[in-house]
Amino acid sequence: MTYLSATDGAERVGLVDGEEIRGLRRPGRLVDLLGDDGERLARAAEDARRDPLEVLPLSSATLRAPVPVPPSIRDFMAFEAHVRNARGGSELDPAFYDAPVFYFTNPAAVLGPHDDVPVSPGSVAFDYELELGAVVGRAGADLDPAEAEQHIAGYLVFCDWSARDLQRAEMRHGLGPAKGKDGATTLGPVLVTPDELAPYRRGKGFELRASVTVNGRPFTTSSAEDPLWSFGEMLAYASRGTRLVPGDVVGSGTVGTGCILELSTLHGAEAYPWLRPGDEVHVSVEVLGDLRVTVVEGAPVRPLPRAAGRG
Template identity: 80%
Template structure:
């Protein structure tokens, strides 16, 4: 994981064990431990156990995103249930192309937040939403990967929250591009990078049996599981690498798990039961083994109009 050092406040990489972070002396960036089959991470873990620079209780640590500024972030739609819920369709009712290849968009690496950072509402939005996903960090570079072997390029997994301004997203996507500002404001990653061997006991076919929960102001919201994706992690990585190159530190989002956002829940149960997020709301997103993101939604920057209405030609 990445955290602010208790000594000087600079970012430091550490190993989490038994509720304590064992800080590495170097390097300062987790991405510098990637690039191979996981041996560098394993050696760093042993070094952190043997000779830590410091030991910090997890409860007092200021956590950063494990990879604070990824080289790229691709966010997929791997869960059919999510898309069908959001569109009011039965399972199997999406357009045929959805079942031919996974779809994704690129989101903003500069907008990555740590697991306890406040999340600002996107300027001009009145329909702010969380989206709970499984995140993957690429460990080994590669291009045109074989789906059957692509998971060998995974350094680890984490909780991924794609914060979405649904009203902005809906408006801009009418024009055939996007999402852009509807997704541009914040992506929360964390709390730690969990290596593949730690998730191996939860393997279920091509997926993972990981219970997922979200509460808003302590009230249960999402209850779901990552066991039922339409596309496996290997298939997502293979498609992401098609005709291009993945590099260490790239982040892949699985897409929202079924019932993993307010857009779905309000479509299923009504907006009164599941209203949009507002400043002051406290949101906790939890995934078994991977840990928790706990954050507060805050007021965003004021909307600055590009021009006056009477200036439109």
Template identity: 60%
Template sequence: MRFATYVSPRDGTDHVALVKDGALHGLPDRRLIDVLSPERLADAADRAIRAPVEVLPEGSVRLRAPVPQPPSVRDFMAFEQHVVTASAALGREVNPDWYELPVFYFTNPAAVCGPTDPVAVSPGSSAFDYELEIGIVVGAAGRDLDPACAESHVAGYTVLCDWSARDLQAREMALGLGPVKGKDGATSLGPYLVTPDELPDRGAGNAPDVGMRALVNGELWSEGRFSDLHWTVGQLLAYASRGTALRPGDVLGTGTVGTGCILELSAVHGAETRPWLRPGDRVRLEVDLLGAVETTIQPAPPVRPLH
């Protein structure tokens, strides 16, 4: 099953839809977060087919993030190639503890935006970057989860882009905290929430084997696979829930797939061939079976001085 949150032309408000056969089968439900358990999702899908409030062609309405206001957004750093290459780009070696702890940071739920919403450069940044990731959406609450069965708490997957101001991030993290303003300007999610049964088996990998790509102004810049994840999805959920509760609608980002950001690409290809994003650039981040986030980069708002 795949679900979307869309702005209904009937009343101008958010509604949930089952996406099937090229159409959105609308429901009266206004928040996907309220139907994220497997049983409720199945019931919602059944209601959408039997008695939709409207049926609209895909592409005819504005899609919001599947969960526009998640309770929390955690972003991991779970692809080894990204960690190795990005660390080298910053002149560091990989901390051995990375292989023991699937580290993450909390980012800004208020900055979540939809799959086609414009994204502005962070104020004061001249090193704006995309990050090609997958978002894991929690469907069933739980705490201190067992890694072996934690995936049963997943409602579905979506495309995630953690937009990053690398220059701001570097300054903040040098002070022992962060990434703070390096990351909280925008996080794009969408276009759909796709339930786990729609994705292929993981094979020999740690996650479903689907391809991931990033294109800038129509040119392929990044390419990777979800199955290259170093930590399993169950391990990410288990660590996130250690000593605390995961709630329906919580979003866990996988972190950047290998070569899935300009920070890495400039280290591999040179900054002159993969420059930082500028206003007017068109960025498309796509994942097989999950769809694509696509946006045009906007100018940064002015910086308001603190002194």
């Protein structure tokens, strides 16, 4: 994990040991411990257990995203239930099943597990999206789907914040999502290594309970066990004709009923209203941990002049 040190105030890497953080003595970023088969990360964990710089209560520590500024973030759409629900149960294009689609989102907009989340400027349809994320530990290109998961350093909770009204407007033109998606992505609270998740593996996914509450009211209750593609298959596709590097983050896409768009489509907008400033959102995934954030007012819109077309 990445946290703010009580010793010098700097961002440091630490090991979660029960309800405590054991901080590494040597400064550096979590991404600096990646790049091999996991030996460097395991050695750092042993150093933190044996001779920590400091031992802090997890409950009172200031946490950052495990990888605060990833080299890249690819967000996939691996859960069929999410897509069907969001489209009111309509049939999907057969090409949807040919390959896992994704978009690139904004590495500069990554937030920690307790950071306030600003509403995207101009949006009145702000939404959460509950996902799992994988962090690339070892570089590779044109990966074999059967072997690509060996390049994963660990997993974390991935919450993609979406301005649905901005997203709808911009995607009418055949590009995007862009401003509808790049306001914030919350990652954390910890990076859980693949061996810790192995007992929860079910087929291509993980049998992990996942939930979201808004102001204490249950919204999402779901699981991460039924994606169309495994993380290995998503990484293989992401690496096709290019190169993944340590610290790259891959999102699974939203789990079934994992966002307000789905819930309001299924049950009505009055029952599941969009997020507003002041809302407290609690995202929880079994084993991976919890995000507890407050939605806050975003920056004001600075209007652009309307372009003069030739039509």
